[in-house]
Amino acid sequence: MNNFTSTQDQMKAVKAAWDKAPAGPKKDAALTHYQAAEKAQTAKNDADCLKSLDAAKQALA
Numbered sequence: 001m002n003n004f005t006s007t008q009d010q011m012k013a014v015k016a017a018w019d020k021a022p023a024g025p026k027k028d029a030a031l032t033h034y035q036a037a038e039k040a041q042t043a044k045n046d047a048d049c050l051k052s053l054d055a056a057k058q059a060l061a
Contacts, residue, residue: 007046010053011037014060021060029059 014034021027037052 007041007049007053010050011041014053014056017060018056026059030056033059 014030014037018027018030018034021030033052033056037049037056040046040048040052
């Protein structure tokens with residue numbers, strides 16, 4: 001599996017978790033990180049994308 005697929009899969013997983021999360025400050029914080037991950041992915045910067053996704057997961061935890 002290449003990094004692109006791995007990043008894509010993680011984007012989907014975090015988005016799914018975000019969709020299920022109740023509204024509130026945790027969800028808002030996670031959205032900010034998710035949007036940063038989208039920007040990093042668009043820029044083809046996998047390292048920053050994955051870092052932002054990890055931050056989004058922690059925000060939802």
